[in-house]
Amino acid sequence: KAxxxxxxxxxxKTRGQQVTxxxxxxxxHRSVSWYQQTPGQGLQFLFEYFSETQRNKGNFPGRFSGRQxxxxxxxxxxxxxxxxxxxxxLCASSSTGDGNTEAFFGQGTRLTVV
Amino acid sequence: QKEVxxxxxxxxxxxxxxxxxxxxxxxxxxxxxxxxxxxxRKGPELLMYxxxxxxxxxxxxxxxxxxxxxxxSLFIRDSQPSDSAxxxxxxxxxxxxxxxxxxxxxxx
Numbered sequence: 414k415a416x417x418x419x420x421x422x423x424x425x426k427t428r429g430q431q432v433t434x435x436x437x438x439x440x441x442h443r444s445v446s447w448y449q450q451t452p453g454q455g456l457q458f459l460f461e462y463f464s465e466t467q468r469n470k471g472n473f474p475g476r477f478s479g480r481q482x483x484x485x486x487x488x489x490x491x492x493x494x495x496x497x498x499x500x501x502x503l504c505a506s507s508s509t510g511d512g513n514t515e516a517f518f519g520q521g522t523r524l525t526v527v
Numbered sequence: 528q529k530e531v532x533x534x535x536x537x538x539x540x541x542x543x544x545x546x547x548x549x550x551x552x553x554x555x556x557x558x559x560x561x562x563x564x565x566x567x568r569k570g571p572e573l574l575m576y577x578x579x580x581x582x583x584x585x586x587x588x589x590x591x592x593x594x595x596x597x598x599x600s601l602f603i604r605d606s607q608p609s610d611s612a613x614x615x616x617x618x619x620x621x622x623x624x625x626x627x628x629x630x631x632x633x634x635x
Binding site: 417419446448455456458461468469471503505510511515516517518519520521523 | 561563568569570571572573576615619621622623624625626627628
């Protein structure tokens with residue numbers, strides 16, 4: 414069974430640009446959550462999608478957005494990039510996303526903003 | 528205050544030692560608890576998943592949850608150099624709330 418796939422693995426962008434990251438969950442999983450990991454703040458929740466609907470959102474500015482497609486694949490977009498957006502962006506896949514099933518992570522996309 | 532607190536270490540032990548990792552949490556509603564292992568430049572890998580209080584064992588790994596004291600533990604027996612990684616505790620309601628992660632080094 415294939416795991417969670419995130420593309421691309423690495424990205425370098427300049428300030429002010431926008432970026433789109435992609436996540437393909439485990440087959441049959443309908444929940445995809447996105448997290449930002451930085452050395453200072455650790456892992457922080459961005460948002461969660463289930464059946465194409467955003468169910469929950471963390472405390473991030475509106476520059477961070479996402480969507481989910483009918484095949485459960487998800488994308489997140491960051492507009493007007495800032496240096497502080499440099500981080501490892503991780504997506505997690507679970508069957509229900511409501512806490513009572515395991516969540517599995519992809520390898521992450523490492524974003525560097527210069 | 529973070530919902531899940533974890534001492535970031537670092538923790539260094541000789542090969543074969545028992546590694547003991549601990550977290551505390553503040554949200555009484557938490558019922559599901561997880562331990563993830565993260566190697567450098569990789570995504571977190573789910574190690575243990577437990578529900579409510581009690582112990583769960585999987586090979587050399589034992590997870591303990593004490594809901595009365597809001598305490599989560601992970602024990603690694605007969606530690607190996609390949610266990611060197613960052614270990615993250617987490618609890619899940621609608622999102623995963625993570626501890627800061629403890630960096631463990633097992634010396635050969």
